[in-house]
Amino acid sequence: MIRGGRSHVSAPPAFSNDGKKLLVCTGNDVSIFSTSTGLLVSALEGHVALVTSVVVEPAQSPGSKVLCYCWTAALDGTIRYWDFALPELMKTVDIKFPIFSMVIPSLFSQHVGSNNSRPDLFAYISIENMNEESHPKALHGQVRKCNLTKSSLAGLVMKETKRPPYMCMSPAGDFCSIINKRKLHIWKISEVDGPGIAPIKIDFHHTRDLTVCAFHHTQKIVAAGDISGRILIWRGFGSREFSKGVGKRSINDEGERPGVRGEDDADSCTTWHWHSTAVNVLSFSSDGAYLYSGGAEGVLVVWQLDTGKKKFLPRIGSPLLYFVDSPDPLLASVSCADNQIHFLKLPHMEILKSISGIKLPAALPKPYDSLYQSCAFDSNKGLLALRTENYAVQIYSLFDDREVGQIQICERNHQSGDEITVFLTKIAISWDGSLLSTVEVRLPEEDLGGLVCLKLWKSDSPSNQFKLSTVIYEPHREYQISALAFRPTKSMVCTTSDGGDFKTWVQNDCKSKEEKVPDSGWICLAVGSYKKKPMTAAAFSADGSILAVAAATVITLWDPDNNVLISVLGDSHVSIKALSFVGHSGLLSVSGGSKPQLDVWSLTEFSRLWSYSLQVEGIACSDDPSTFAVLALLPKNGDNFDEAAFQWRDGVILVFTGTSHVPTATWSVRKAERGAISFLRAKPEEHILDGRRSKFLVAFVNGDHEYVLFDPFGDGTDEHGVKRLMDSSVEEKESFGYTSIYGNLKELEPQDSKSAGTGVVPTGKDWSSIFSWPSHDPPPLTKVCSEFLESLLERRQAVTGS
CATH class of the missing domain: 2.40.10 (Thrombin, subunit H)
Incomplete structure (x- = not known):
C-alpha cells in the first residue's frame, strides 16, 4: 500500500543541526527533506496518529560532531526518540493523553548537574484530558511536565485551558509560553527542574485575542500578534518577578513603562500594525536585529527591531503559517496554507527551493455545487490533476508523492479577503495524457457579465507541462x-449541458495556405x-x-x-x-x-x-474488461449499519469482476465524501505491494486530497480491509412481459416419454426477447402479439411406436 497527499503544514518543521535537512510533520510520519534539492530523503514511521511536534536535539558545541537525534510527539499519546540519520527508533514514552504541542527547554539550556552530568530531561507538553468533566465550561486543555528520562508524567498541572494551547519556547530554553485568549502566559524554566517544581509565571494582557508569540534570542523581549493584525513587543519582561532581588522600580509608575497595561511585568510595550488580518507568523532573526511576521496576505514582512522600518517579500501566493530559522544564518523556511514549504535565502529574501505538497480542495459557490469535480486521473502515467484556489490546475505524481507541474488557468495575485469571481468546475485528461480540457466559470456581477469558458491544452510530454491550444467562449450559450x-x-472531446444538447469537438488539422504549420485549434x-x-x-x-x-x-x-x-x-x-x-x-x-x-x-x-x-461518489474501470470499482458512501445513522464494525469509516470501495452483482473485494475508507477513484496502469510491474506484484492498482483520493494506492485483490491484512457487504441488497434482475405483471410461472416437471403417450414441453420462447426493443424502432404490433401468444401455448409431441 502506498500513501501520499498528506499535509506538510500541520505543524512547524525543524532543521537538522547542519541545516542540510528539514524534518516535516506529515500525517503520522515525519518526512525528512533535503534543503538543497527539496526532495524526500527518508521518513520516521512509528506513530499511529497525527504528529504534532518535532524537536531536534542541538549540538553540544559549535565545533562538535553533528548529532542526528530528535524527539517527536503525536496525538497517539506517545513521545518518541529517534536517530533520524539511520533512521531508527530509540525510545518511546507513553503518557496516555493526546499531545498537541511539546517543547524541551533543557535540551537548549547549559545547565548540568553537580557531577557534570545532565539531570533528568523534562518536556513541557500541551495535552487534552477528556477524563475531566464534560460540561460546556470544562477545561480539557492542560500544560503538563513529562520526565523523558524516567518515562513518566509529572502530577503537576501548570495551566488548564478550554482547548490544548500551542507552546512556544525561547531559543535559549529559559522561557516557555502559551496563549490563552487575550492573555500571554510566560514561565521561567528553573535551573533545577524537577517533577514537583512549578516554574515562575507572569501574564501579559491585551484587548484582543492573541494568535502567536516569539522570544528574542538574547534579550528579554517577547512579541505577540493578535487577530486584528497588530504586533505587540514587550521589552524587559519579568524584570520584577524573574529577578532574584527586589524589583528596582515600581510597576505602578506608568511614566517609566510606556505602553504597558496595568501591572504587566515589562519595561515597555510597543505596537506595530501593518497586517490587515490575524498575524500567524512571528519570529526573531538569529542576530536579534529583525522580526519576521506574516499572515493571510501571503507577504513576509521584515521589521527592523530598533527603528520599526520594514521591507517585504510579496506574492508568496498563499497565507503564511510558520517561519523557522536554520542553524545556517543564510537559510530559513516558510510554510504556507497551500501545503507548500519554501526555502528562503537570507537576507536577500529569495525563494531557493520549494516542497510542494498536494493542494487542498477548493470549494464552489452553492449555485454551482452540482458541477463539483474533485480531480481527474492520467492512468497511464499515474498522475492526478487537481483544481486549486489560485485559478490553477496542479499536476501531481501519485507514485512519487510530489508536484510535477502546474497550469495557470488565468492570472491572479493572491490578496487576503478578496472575492473570488472565477471558478474551475471541470477537468478532463485524454487517455494518453497528451490533452487536457478545463471549464471555468466567471460569476456575474449584479446579474451581468457571467461567462462560461472551455479551454483545451496540449502536453509537452517530457516536462508534463501543458500549453493552451484553444479557448471557446460560451460553448453552450448561457x-x-x-x-x-x-x-x-x-482527438475528440464531448461536452454536455443542461440546455438540452451535447457537442463534440475535434482538432482542426487543416493546413493554412500561407502557413506550413497545421492549425491545431479545435472546432x-x-x-x-x-x-x-x-x-x-x-x-x-x-x-x-x-x-x-x-x-x-x-x-x-x-x-x-x-x-x-x-x-x-x-x-x-x-x-x-x-x-x-x-x-x-x-x-x-x-x-x-x-x-x-x-x-x-x-x-x-x-x-x-x-x-x-447506493450514494456513489466515483466509478472506475480497468484495462481488464471485466473489472470495475465503485466508491460509495455508507449509510448515516442507519438502523442496520454498525459503525463500530467499520471503525467509524464513512465510505466503501466495491470491486466487481464480470457481470456478477457480488463484489470480489471490499475496502472501507475514511473521508469518502467528494472523493474519487481510478485504476492505474503506470508500469505496475515496477511496484510491489504487500509482498506481491500487482497487475493494476486502485487509487483512492479522499475529500481532503489524501490518497492511497493499493492492490484491490491483495490479502487485505492492513487496516483498510473489511469483510464483504451488501450482497443481499442487490435488486432482482429486471422482468419482462407476463412475469413483470403476474410473476414467475411454476416450472414444468419433465415427464418420461416412455411411460406417457405424449410429451408436453414449453415452446422455449424467451419473453425478454419479445418485449425488449429500442424505443425509437418498435416492431409491428402483429409480430409482437403472435410471438406473445405462441409463448403461452404448449407444444405437444406425438410418440410413435416401433
Missing part, C-alpha cells in the same frame, strides 16, 4: 457545462440532443465507437463519427450524473438525488442486469 469526456482513439464537429432533455453525463467506449450521453433519466447511445442515435436505454427515477463503459458490452450509470442508484446495463441485451441503491 448554459453550464455538466460533463467532459475525451475519446480514447481520436465543433456535431451537435446532438434528445427530446430537449438536459444532458447530464457523457462517456466514450474503450474503442471509441460509441458515445453514451445521459439525457436526464435515460441513456442515449450515439455513433460519434456520424452523430447518429443508435439506441436508448432504460428510464431511471432520478437524473443520471455519471456514466462509464465496462469492457465491450457493459455500461455503468450513477443516479443522484433523493433516490441514488448504481445501475449495470448490458449493451447486448439493452437491459439492466442489476442495480444497487
